[in-house]
Amino acid sequence: MLITADMKMADLIHLDFQLLAVIQRIGINLGFREKTIDEVCKENDVDTDFFIQIARSFHDKDYFPKEKFFTFKAEWLIHFLRRTHQCILEYKIPEIEEKIKLMVEDLKETTRNYELIKNFFTEYIRELRVHMELEETQVFPYVLALSECIESKTKTEGFEKYFNEYNIQRYLEDHNDIEEKVFDLKNILIKYLPPPTDSCKYNSLLFEIFKLEKDLQDHSKLEDKVLIPKVKLMENELENL
Amino acid sequence: MVRILVAEPSYLVRKGLSTILNELKTVTQIEEISSADEIREALTSIIPNMIIINTTISSMPQVEEDIRKHTPDAAVISIFNTPIPKNTNEKTLSVFDDKSVLINKLRSQVKSVQQTYIQQENSEELSEREREVLQKIALGKTNKEVANELFISTHTVISHRKNITRKLGIKTVSGLTVYAILNQIISMEDIS
Known part of the structure; x- marks a missing residue:
């Protein structure tokens, strides 16, 4: 079903509960009563069209209006990406970490295999943090400064001072793939690790890993297909001011 | 599992192909892309056994080279936006082909892919x-x-x-x- 502005916000969640993540990350709280998407967005100072486009593309992987996304403010996108980082680092990752630790505890008498998994995941968390911190401390501030310059039609002082030498190409050069290890972890758990007796815990761990992978894929798609091309356009615009 | 990459700019045609492929009852993973820009990433991430590609995409610079480089063993099937004569090579499809023609060609291709290297793949043993x-x-x-x-x-x-x-x-x-x-x-x- 096509998501539209006159749809009730509560119905949207019934349609696809995964969109709860979008609603939370865009900065909207639950408790909608009978309000429509448009009404809820306006109350929360969220651009309705931006919300609709994000919700549609998270709901249906074939729907991805790239050009349309370029027209939205970079700030909105960054705000959304930041909340996603936060959610992944502060909530999803610790949850998986906790589950792995439990497995190690439960099985330490019989096998050391889960320590391997734990170490593998610890290494992954470190990489993920580095990756996300780089975006938080360099890329996002850069894009915000760039956007300010374009709005004021001149290179601002702050931009000249901090980012005159920087461009998005530099970021792309040391931008590494953060999904590969999750893919590996999934396959190791499904195919190669002898399963423990309590498969309920095991399944719930795998389930969380699948969700994390999907979340990271959606996140990277927004960064790679929208944010970065948009920043390139903005860089050109600044050049031609 | 046969992994198929569908590289076709038209959404309608892409969906149509996926629907037909899904009817084939072979366990398949189908990945869809719409332009030449996405091809390299798709080739390396899903490593397809079979590529169904519109000639408007395969004729773009670098595309054939990328395919040869990343997936030299994949079966490549071309889709033409124009009608093609009957009884042509099984590795060519036209958007004007009717269902029986399409399903026959695709089925025999998927089958031959399955026979050749799905076997190797199932014997997952490393050499x-x-x-x-x-x-x-x-x-x-x-x-x-x-x-x-x-x-x-x-x-x-x-x-x-x-x-x-x-x-x-x-x-x-x-x-x-x-x-x-x-x-x-x-x-x-x-x-x-």
Whole structure:
């Protein structure tokens, strides 16, 4: 079903509960009563069209209006990406970490295999943090400064001072793939690790890993297909001011 | 599992192809892309056994080269936006083909793909050589070091690595290390 502005916000969640993540990350709280998407967005100072486009593309992987996304403010996108980082680092990752630790505890008498998994995941968390911190401390501030310059039609002082030498190409050069290890972890758990007796815990761990992978894929798609091309356009615009 | 990449700019045609492929009842993973920009990433991430590609995409610069480089064994089927004569090669489809023609051509192609290298893939066992390469990679050696130690070229090491990744479904070095320990190819003490 096509998501539209006159749809009730509560119905949207019934349609696809995964969109709860979008609603939370865009900065909207639950408790909608009978309000429509448009009404809820306006109350929360969220651009309705931006919300609709994000919700549609998270709901249906074939729907991805790239050009349309370029027209939205970079700030909105960054705000959304930041909340996603936060959610992944502060909530999803610790949850998986906790589950792995439990497995190690439960099985330490019989096998050391889960320590391997734990170490593998610890290494992954470190990489993920580095990756996300780089975006938080360099890329996002850069894009915000760039956007300010374009709005004021001149290179601002702050931009000249901090980012005159920087461009998005530099970021792309040391931008590494953060999904590969999750893919590996999934396959190791499904195919190669002898399963423990309590498969309920095991399944719930795998389930969380699948969700994390999907979340990271959606996140990277927004960064790679929208944010970065948009920043390139903005860089050109600044050049031609 | 037959992995198929559909590279077709038209959403309608793409969906139509996916629908027909899904009717084939073979376990398939279908990935869709709409432009030449996305092809390299798709080739390396899903490593398709079969590529169904519109000629407007395959004629773009670099595309054929990328396919040859990343998936030299994949069966490539072309889709034409124009009508094509009947009884042409089974590796060409036209958007004007009717369902019976399409389904016959696709079925025989998928079948032949299945027979040729799905068999190899199902015998997921690594070859003796691949085990040796894996052991060294898992110990943290570079492609070059592995090549020197086994008296083979780096190129060969890379191609072994591709096969290992394809067979095991593990892409990163740390993932391969975990696999190697679980399967007693190396021991935990070796890496500490």
